Amino acid sequence: MKQSSFRMFPMPFHSMLLFVIWLLLNNSLSAGHLLLATILAIIIPWAVSSMTTERPRIKKPMLAISYVFLVLKDIISANFSVALLVVGPLKKLSPGFVAVPLDIETELGITLLASTVSLTPGTVSAEISADQKWLYVHALHLENPEELIEEVKSRYEAPLKEIFGC
Amino acid sequence: MLDIAIQIVGLILCASLILTLYRLLVGPKLPDRILALDTMFIHGIALILLYGIAIENAIYFEAALLIAMLGFVSTSALCKYLLRGDIIE
Amino acid sequence: MNFYVEAIASAILVFGGVFLLVGSIGLARLPDVYMRLHAPTKATTLGIAGVLIASCIIQSYRQESLSISELLITLFLIITAPIAANMIAKAALHHEIDPIERTKGQELIATAKERTSPPAPEAEEGKEA
Structure with a gap:
């Protein structure tokens, strides 16, 4: 258990995140705020560390960063394609539901995959089966279901699997 | 030039809010209305930031952050209510 | 204010505004609830990001120091928008709302x-x- 072994930073990543967010919220780098951010970054993880559940670790940080940029690029291209579909003629749109089989097993991985699918071209994740093996996706303009499943699996799921090493 | 841009974006946001209001009033089902409300929250954030730019004051950032958080929480609470008929389980 | 800074900020601001409008047009035009989900979740996220980045640039320029706290809102919305969309889709599925034919x-x-x-x-x- 965590209580038995005393640690200065039980959650180093969260401490860093708290530190940065406190400075961003106050939008300043003055000594007082730096001190306060340090205190908060130490105290809050102490208070909450016993409540956390085990999380998968990021095995490949470089790949994670390139994944973030891939998603950001796709968000922008998604917006242009969706904007064209929305403003264009609606009769041509053929929406559809697709079930994507999932290979990722961790909850964080599935959450990230579902969020990515929602933010990227023409797809919104609608539901996950209770055994966490299927992701139901609604597509705004579905031409070929197999192609869409293949794209989701190779473009987003494969890097996520590699990042979390599962 | 920035003044003109602010006026244009203000007009665009008003038109956009009217379209959202149309969806909020017409429905036809509850999820449509929740979606319209969620979109309205985002427009609210945009309008507040625009006002902050127009009057040259950065103090409205906190208000925008609060609206973003409240918007998400209220959307999820409403959806939870539709899903389970109960908000706190 | 510097002409180029003003021009860039204005362009990003109008870009964001146009995408917010596209999101609302989609919300009003598309025929069923599952299709309507697409427009607000995607277009409004980019639209609000545009407005926030423009605000970032202008406030940084005015205060003569970097002001990137607006990015927090952008980040928050990028994280929460898909979750909200997912919950609305769940609610729609749960209420057995029929999609178009x-x-x-x-x-x-x-x-x-x-x-x-x-x-x-x-x-x-x-x-x-």
Whole structure:
């Protein structure tokens, strides 16, 4: 258990995140705020560390960063394609539901995959089966279901699997 | 030039809010209305930031952050209510 | 204010505004609730990001120091928008709202609502529990 072994930073990543967010919220780098951010970054993880559940670790940080940029690029291209579909003629749109089989097993991985699918071209994740093996996706303009499943699996799921090493 | 841009974006946001209001009033089902409300929250954030730019004051950032958080929480609470008929389980 | 800074900020601001409008047009125009989900979740996220980045640039320039706290809102919205969309889709599935008739794969709606594996054709990949 965590209580038995005393640690200065039980959650180093969260401490860093708290530190940065406190400075961003106050939008300043003055000594007082730096001190306060340090205190908060130490105290809050102490208070909450016993409540956390085990999380998968990021095995490949470089790949994670390139994944973030891939998603950001796709968000922008998604917006242009969706904007064209929305403003264009609606009769041509053929929406559809697709079930994507999932290979990722961790909850964080599935959450990230579902969020990515929602933010990227023409797809919104609608539901996950209770055994966490299927992701139901609604597509705004579905031409070929197999192609869409293949794209989701190779473009987003494969890097996520590699990042979390599962 | 920035003044003109602010006026244009203000007009665009008003038109956009009217379209959202149309969806909020017409429905036809509850999820449509929740979606319209969620979109309205985002427009609210945009309008507040625009006002902050127009009057040259950065103090409205906190208000925008609060609206973003409240918007998400209220959307999820409403959806939870539709899903389970109960908000706190 | 510097001409170039003003021009860039104005362009990003108008860009964001146009995308917010596209999101609302989609919300008003598209025929069923599942299709309507697409427009606000995607277009408004980019639209608000545009407005926030413009605000960032202008406030940084005015205060003569970097002001990137607006990025927090952008980050927050990028994280929460798909979750909100997912919950609305769940609610719509739960209330058995019918999609428009030309929707493909309608047989998946029943299994999606029950949160079980999809029916036979896709299940042959050896994935069923």
